[in-house]
Amino acid sequence: MPTTVHDFDWPDRVVVGTVGVPGQRTFYLQVRTGKQILSITMEKLQAAQLAEKIDEILDQLMTVDGNPFHVPANTPLELVDNDDLDAVEEQFRAGVMSLGWDPTTSQVVIEAYPIEEVDEDEDGLLEDPDDADASEVLRVRMPVGTARAFAKRTREVVGAGRPICVICGEPIDADGHTCALPEN
Helix, strand or coil: CCEEEEECCCCEEEEEEEEECCCEEEEEEEEEEEEEEEEECCHHHHHHHHHHHHHHHHHHHHHHCCCCCCCCCCCCCHHHHCCCCCCCCEEEEEEEEEEEECCCCCCCEEEEEEEECCEEEECCCEHHHHHHCCCEEEEEEHHHHHHHHHHHHHHHHHHHCCCCCCCCCCEEEEECCCCCCCCC
């Protein structure tokens, strides 16, 4: 079966946002170009790691002599996007994600693949996952300023969850919290 590639080169908008209340939020990576909008579900940890790794790539590029890519050290104010997600219709749930740099276009490249179900054969053994090709892939290419703004917003969205208990380090729910104190 051929792979459907959802390509977004120079998107109008690329953000991570959530739906739901802290403790029950669903995280989405949403991309828009013109009227084309695509949303994929992702884990909070995936969002956090994506933001961290994008900043690492951009910070490393800044150390290149002469900084030929004109990487901003901070988020350009004109690129800050604090708006809510557009209407969300999940395309797929992200499994494997990859992050890269395209020096020919000076863009950060994100690729996300859906979680693929692994079937059992008639003997109850798992089929070789290498035999299955990804049915879809989301590929987003964004310039360095947009990437810096994306990482900043993503860190803020991830950090806007439930407060952490200073005693046990676990999240505090809106309806209360009982510490699970470590045993001595």
